[in-house]
Amino acid sequence: MAATKRAPAGAAVLRGDITAAIRNAVMHELAEVGYGRLSIEAVARRAGVGKTAVYRRWSNKLEMVLEIVSGVAERSVPMPDTGSFESDLQLLTFIVSKALQHRIASQIIPDLMAEAARNPKIAETLNKALSKHQRAVGETIVGQAVARGELPAGTDPEMAVDLMLGPLYWRLAVLRTPIDDDYLEKLSASVTAALRAGSPAQ
Template sequence: MATDNRRVPAGAAVLRGEITDAIRQAVMQELAAVGYGRLSIEAVARRAGVGKTAIYRRWSSKLEMVLEIVSRVAGQSLPLPDTGTLQGDLEILLRIVARALRHPLASQIIPDLLAEAARNPRIAQTLQESLRVNQRDVGNQVIGRAVDRGELPPGTDPDAAVDLIVGPIYWRLAVARTPLPDDHLPRMAASVASALGAGPPTGPGRSAAADGAATLPTPR
């Protein structure tokens, strides 16, 4: 069996993963602390403990750096376990979204980037593309499973459903910044399921969780 003994050419830049990770974390912290408008390459380098050259080896500008990092974060898939019912799945999704929106970094970064998106078409496009991919993934999982179980009719629009699911919690936490009562997310999940016209599970997608065996994660 042949062995690949190729080496990186002499003089070629080797981008160490731990440095890239440190820079990405520093960017998120700087965005939360000062916002996109006041963020600088110098401040990111200081926070990451690297030289500016390390940043410019990876990204050509502040905008390119922020777009790549925000795209990675916004496009991350959400772990959505199958509880066996639409209402159970919705409650888990709402807990995940609420936890993300209350995160110390995200709660500062999201409003700032949305404001920047109104002024910068490239930021707007990146956010829209990343979030749309995530929305389709969430919709296909949650709504697709509900259709398979017979809770929702075939042809239910996943994108419209996700708007209905996520919109109210985003408004409450990111815009109005209103605290959530302990029973708010279960009540919201029930209301959204009702608004979507969900019936009891009847199809082959029904699982033991539909009979109360599912355990929802406790928000931290």
């Protein structure tokens, strides 16, 4: 019978509950003080751990924030399939608008966008995470609408997603203007009409 493999003596065993506490602390610190003023010390204090627990997982603040934020940004959003593109779009915009209006996300997103203008690594990470989400929406919701014959066969998924979700980022993350269900309904109807009209002639 083979002997059970043991971790080398002195090897760090990273407890999942501590990692979760640190991740949660990072998100709250980002929301409260922003990336510029965020510190490893404050994160450790909020998480109820020593600084060494943080440094066992990430070597510096930037690495820590990029991994945690990209993990949140890349979480899959439920993709509606109601049988109607306009209904799918209305449900999707409702889900995304609620996420953007979350008390933590609404503070973190504008701050990280500003940091991205100064830090190429943050810009690259955000771009990668958001592009992945955009492709998923385009391939699924726009793709199934084209397959059902609701949108023209030549519909550009990337442009369609810009029209679908761009107004939400503009209103909620840039202007920071509240929106309601009536706005989402009108947005869905307007975007649907625009996409059904087809691409402009080349």
